[in-house]
Amino acid sequence: MTTQEALFQYILRIGDTNLILGQRLSEWTGHGPFLEEDLALTNITLDITGAAKSFLEYAAKVEDKGRSEDDLAFLRNDRQFFNAQITELPNGDYARTIARQVLVDCFDYYFYQELSKSNDETLAGIAQKSLKEVTYHLRHTSAWLERFGDGTEESHNKVQLALNELWQYTNELFEMNEVDELLIKEGIAVDLNLVKTKWEKHISELVEKSTLTIPQNVFMQTGSRKGIHTEHLAFILAEMQALPRIYPDAKW
Amino acid sequence: MKTAEDIFTLLSEIPDPEIPVISIIELGVIRNIEIINDSTISLKITPTYSGCPAMKQIEDDVRKKLSENGFTTIDIKTIFSPPWTTDWITPAAKEKLRKYGIAPPENSTEDKSWLTGKDKNIACPRCKSLNTKLISQFGSTACKALYQCQDCQEPFDYFKCI
Known part of the structure; x- marks a missing residue:
């Protein structure tokens, strides 16, 4: 594997994770629990989708085969996507959406901090930009986790159930393969073990503050680094890609 | 030329x-x-x-x-680097924002509220009262937060610092 091939894979992974999460979250637009929260989550969605565009644009440039970011987003099949599985899972109720968002925001927060120091100037630039945005996201979703956890018995139970079911998808975020190995040597990629230590500390403090508990001895899902996904990804792609696939010349 | x-x-x-x-x-x-x-x-x-x-x-x-x-x-x-910051909005433009009804961003080097998680007091662009309350971190656009003045009751946008 050349550095160029590894870099393409690496950016695709980050871009896809943002793209699929943004697409999933956009389902809440117009359906939020109340107006201000609808706006807030829509704004978060917009930032995440914007980051996806920046990353995929760069991936297309690195690949250098004449594909655009739209080609990458709309003309690949499920097995060619490398987003973390947690992002493709259905939103569920608001407690579940928030629980997932806290887990991912916290990952992004520490991941972008490290990526900001990358030798790759474009990746570092996008990371610096996204870090400012994610700081707001994490603050917002953390406040919600605490409100749900320390709220009523029902909100507590719902968010605890969400954590219990989502936890099995968290280890995937930190998996590294030959792509990471090669790019860490070049000073481009982030050592995800570093991110994991910080993430675990932050999440366990936040979960405790929210009067919740982290599930123990959970079987960890894996697969997205190889393009293996849950059954939900193909459905989300079918919806997201329908228009450009039916009308390949459509412009907007 | x-x-x-x-x-x-x-x-x-x-x-x-x-x-x-x-x-x-x-x-x-x-x-x-x-x-x-x-x-x-x-x-x-x-x-x-x-x-x-x-x-x-x-x-x-x-x-x-x-x-x-x-x-x-x-x-x-x-370009993404250096990332855009509200500090680049000129002082004259900040004054225009205030007159338009949007509370302008503080200097981000001074405003660390987005890091510390503490809400800071934003002056109401209408009556200048500091007795204001954060309604939501996310307002009508990505760059704004939603506040309400507790004195004149006016809800207003705050151009948040990044």
């Missing part, structure tokens, strides 16, 4: 698509202008927020303005 200063003056005529009281120059998104010759120009712009829908509009407006002024080859590059 036009100078970079001429181009700045020209682009100052383009209003921000979402907050039309300030220009895109005052907003600070135009980062570099390189005039190659009378018909060729190269610009660097930086997004305020990654997903800001106004960026495409700004780029289109810049293209239109430049082509009306004799440029035929217009190269616009988006």
Whole structure:
């Protein structure tokens, strides 16, 4: 594997994770629990989708085969996507959406901090930009986790159930393969073990503050680094890609 | 041949698509202008927020303005580093924002509230009271938070610091 091939894979992974999460979250637009929260989550969605565009644009440039970011987003099949599985899972109720968002925001927060120091100037630039945005996201979703956890018995139970079911998808975020190995040597990629230590500390403090508990001895899902996904990804792609696939010349 | 200063003056005529009281120059998104010759120009712009829908509009407006002024080859590059900060909004533009009803951003070097998680007191743009309350970190656009004045009851946008 050349550095160029590894870099393409690496950016695709980050871009896809943002793209699929943004697409999933956009389902809440117009359906939020109340107006201000609808706006807030829509704004978060917009930032995440914007980051996806920046990353995929760069991936297309690195690949250098004449594909655009739209080609990458709309003309690949499920097995060619490398987003973390947690992002493709259905939103569920608001407690579940928030629980997932806290887990991912916290990952992004520490991941972008490290990526900001990358030798790759474009990746570092996008990371610096996204870090400012994610700081707001994490603050917002953390406040919600605490409100749900320390709220009523029902909100507590719902968010605890969400954590219990989502936890099995968290280890995937930190998996590294030959792509990471090669790019860490070049000073481009982030050592995800570093991110994991910080993430675990932050999440366990936040979960405790929210009067919740982290599930123990959970079987960890894996697969997205190889393009293996849950059954939900193909459905989300079918919806997201329908228009450009039916009308390949459509412009907007 | 036009100078970079001429181009700045020209682009100052383009209003921000979402907050039309300030220009895109005052907003600070135009980062570099390189005039190659009378018909060729190269610009660097930086997004305020990654997903800001106004960026495409700004780029289109810049293209239109430049082509009306004799440029035929217009190269616009988006750059991410250094990331845009509200500190680049000029003091005069901040005053315009306040008059328009949007509480302007504090200097981000002074305002660490987004890091510490503590809400800071934002002055109501209508009655200047500091007795205001954060309603939501996310307002009508990505760059704004929603506040309400506890004295005059006016809900207002705060252009948040990044």
